[in-house]
Amino acid sequence: MTFARVRSILGILTLVGLTAGLYLGLIWAPPDAYQGQVQRIMYVHVPTAWVAYLAFLVVFIFSILYLWRGSETFDQVAYASAEVGVVFTGLTILAGSIWGKPTWGVWWTWDARLTTTAILFLIYVGYLMLRSFVEDRSRGARYAAVLGIVGFLDIPIVHKSVEWWRTLHQAPSVMRPEGATVAPPMLFTLLVSVAAFTLLYLYLLSQRLHLERLDAEILERSREG
Amino acid sequence: MNLFQRAWTVLWKDLRIEGRNREGLNTLIFFSAILLFLFHFALGPDRTQSGAAAGGLLWLGFILMGLFAMARTFQVEREEECLEGLRLLPGDPGAIYLGKVLWATALLGFAELVTFLLFGVLFSVDLWTKLLSLMVVALLGTVGISAVGVLFAAMAAHLRAREAMLPLLFFPLLIPVLLAAIQLTQVILQGGSIFGEGHWVRLLAVFDTIFLVVGFLTFTFVLEE
Numbered sequence: 001m002t003f004a005r006v007r008s009i010l011g012i013l014t015l016v017g018l019t020a021g022l023y024l025g026l027i028w029a030p031p032d033a034y035q036g037q038v039q040r041i042m043y044v045h046v047p048t049a050w051v052a053y054l055a056f057l058v059v060f061i062f063s064i065l066y067l068w069r070g071s072e073t074f075d076q077v078a079y080a081s082a083e084v085g086v087v088f089t090g091l092t093i094l095a096g097s098i099w100g101k102p103t104w105g106v107w108w109t110w111d112a113r114l115t116t117t118a119i120l121f122l123i124y125v126g127y128l129m130l131r132s133f134v135e136d137r138s139r140g141a142r143y144a145a146v147l148g149i150v151g152f153l154d155i156p157i158v159h160k161s162v163e164w165w166r167t168l169h170q171a172p173s174v175m176r177p178e179g180a181t182v183a184p185p186m187l188f189t190l191l192v193s194v195a196a197f198t199l200l201y202l203y204l205l206s207q208r209l210h211l212e213r214l215d216a217e218i219l220e221r222s223r224e225g
Numbered sequence: 226m227n228l229f230q231r232a233w234t235v236l237w238k239d240l241r242i243e244g245r246n247r248e249g250l251n252t253l254i255f256f257s258a259i260l261l262f263l264f265h266f267a268l269g270p271d272r273t274q275s276g277a278a279a280g281g282l283l284w285l286g287f288i289l290m291g292l293f294a295m296a297r298t299f300q301v302e303r304e305e306e307c308l309e310g311l312r313l314l315p316g317d318p319g320a321i322y323l324g325k326v327l328w329a330t331a332l333l334g335f336a337e338l339v340t341f342l343l344f345g346v347l348f349s350v351d352l353w354t355k356l357l358s359l360m361v362v363a364l365l366g367t368v369g370i371s372a373v374g375v376l377f378a379a380m381a382a383h384l385r386a387r388e389a390m391l392p393l394l395f396f397p398l399l400i401p402v403l404l405a406a407i408q409l410t411q412v413i414l415q416g417g418s419i420f421g422e423g424h425w426v427r428l429l430a431v432f433d434t435i436f437l438v439v440g441f442l443t444f445t446f447v448l449e450e
Contacts, residue, residue, distance in 0.1 A: 067446050122397040130394060133385045142446045143380045147394065150373065150439055154398050157432055161401035164424060165408070 007210065010203040017196030021047075024189040032186075041099040043189055047197035049092040049117070055085030055201060056124065056152055063148030066141065072216070075141040078148055080208035082127050084201060089121045112163040119158050123151040137219075228320050235314070235324025236331075242301060243332070249297050253290055253336035260286040261340070261347055276350075280411030283344065284403055287337055287363070288370065292392055294333050295374035296381065298325050303382050312448060322375060322444035326437070329371035330364065337363045350414070358413050365429040366406035372436040373398050379447045405429045 025043035032039030058081040066074035096114065097107045108114070127147050134140035226234070243249050264282045268274050302308040311321060341359055345352035352359065377395045381387040405425040412422055419426055 067443065119397050119400055126394045126397060129390065130380075130384070133390055134380075134383055135385070136383065139383055139449075142449065143383075146376065146380075146443045146447060149443065150376070150398060150436065153435055153439060154401070157401045157428065157435070161404040161428055164428075165404045 003206070003210065007203070007206045010199060010206055014196065014199040014203045017192070017199045021189070021193040021196040024192055029185050029189040030183070035103055038099065038102045041095055042186075043193040045092065045095040045099055046190060047194045048088045048095060050194055051197050051201045052085050052088040052092050052117070052120070054198070055081045055088060055205075056120070056155070058205075059085065059124075059127075059148045060152035063145035066145045067149075072141075075145065076209055076212040076216075077205070078145065079131065079141075080205050080212055082124055082144075082148065083208060084204045086121065086124045086128060088201070089117060089124065092117055093121065110166065112159065112166050115162045115166075116155070116159045119162075120155060123147075123154065127151060226316075228317065228323070231314060231316055231320035232323035232327065235311075235321050236327045239298075239301070239324070239328040240331075249294065249332050250335065253294060253332065254339050256293065257286060257290060257336055257340040258343055260289070261343055265347065272348075276414070279344070279348070279350075279414055280407045280409075283340065283410060284366070284407045286340065287333070287366070287406075288396065288399060288403060290336055290340075291329075291333055291367070291370040291374055292395075294329050294336075295371070295378040295395075296388075296391060297332075298329050298375055299378045299382055308382065312450075318445045318448045319441040321448065322379075322441055325375045325379075326368070326371045326440070329375055330367050333367045333371065334360075334364055337367065355413050355416075358419050359410065362406055362409040362413065362419065362426075362429075365426065365433065366402050368433045369402040369429060369436065370399060372433060372440050376436075376440045376444065376447060379444070401428060401432055405432075 021043065025040055029040070029043070031037050059078045062074045062078035062081065065071070066078060093114075096117075100109065101107050127144055130147055131140050131144045134143055264286070268278060268282075299308070302311055312318070314321060338356075338360060341352060341356060341363070344350065373395050377391060380394075381391050384390050405428045409419055409422055409425050409429075413419060
């Protein structure tokens with residue numbers, strides 16, 4: 001099966017998955033007993049967060065592979081995944097904010113998970129900037145790979161430190177919606193959503209990878225010509 | 226020569242350069258004195274206010290001094306193309322990394338010691354009994370700052386807008402170090418002991434260990450032409 005074929009199949013699957021997720025999330029699943037309709041943001045918020053972390057895990061793995069094997073494809077995957085990851089981290093924070101306002105009363109709170117995600121966003125925006133600020137392609141790839149490894153290993157330490165820092169300052173004063181038990185139809189909807197967003201991630205990753213390859217080809221041809 | 230002898234050679238070289246021109250240390254100490262003055266102006270004459278913020282302000286100062294020290298570690302190599310000569314050091318480039326981390330830690334550590342003394346004098350805080358534990362925390366934090374910082378400082382040679390990029394890259398990664406060091410410093414300044422805050426000390430130790438190992442392993446890819 002060719003790469004183009006894989007991409008179109010992924011695209012179709014994503015479309016089906018997202019449509020199913022929309023139907024289940026907006027119509028089929030019951031509204032939350034306490035939060036009402038607002039809680040439906042969860043079906044976007046949790047999957048985007050999942051995709052963000054998944055994307056950075058992929059960056060980490062392919063960064064190691066690139067430094068180890070030196071194959072350009074590994075680097076292209078890492079780069080593509082980092083870009084998708086940053087977009088989804090941004091979306092996670094945005095959706096979280098929109099959800100936070102009606103339920104917690106604030107757009108932003110220095111909660112451990114929120115803060116970790118924001119720091120994550122900063123680290124990987126740095127990753128993308130690093131790539132665009134190095135002239136030499138292969139050097140940029142190597143530098144980025146190092147940051148991709150360092151950044152990912154930092155996440156658990158950041159999370160732990162922010163958690164301890166919070167408990168020293170004040171106990172969490174806001175209800176954590178994730179802490180509540182989830183009713184079976186809600187859980188099912190959430191799982192469908194997570195699956196659909198994972199497909200979306202793979203689809204975007206493959207498209208971005210395709211673009212990256214075209215880019216490399218243009219560079220190659222302009223060198224020859 | 227084994228790894229540590231080679232690392233020592235790099236450290237010794239930098240110590241001798243510093244011994245001759247004292248540029249790094251002079252600038253750092255002067256910088257820290259200015260920062261302490263600015264802190265005082267920012268906080269106003271109220272003693273209780275400056276006491277509560279001291280840990281945070283000191284470490285904000287240290288991380289800014291760290292930025293300067295990191296930039297300096299490879300700036301001396303860029304002048305006169307010394308990096309080319311450094312690359313000729315036989316064996317694993319990890320030795321250069323270790324030497325530079327030791328050097329940055331020594332430079333910063335000394336400047337931090339002076340800063341504590343100046344802080345004690347200018348803000349009339351009795352630090353004599355606390356100085357040892359303050360320095361233990363300072364060194365634990367500084368090893369972390371250097372372990373990450375040297376890695377990115379070495380990249381900065383090939384980066385556009387490197388003055389702006391360096392803090393963007395390594396400040397977010399250092400957030401756990403900052404949180405831990407600020408908490409510990411604050412506890413010591415208020416008369417507590419770091420033994421009661423073992424989890425923060427462990428966090429610093431874990432951070433130092435992880436990034437020393439990662440830096441050591443990946444430095445060869447950063448230095449590669």
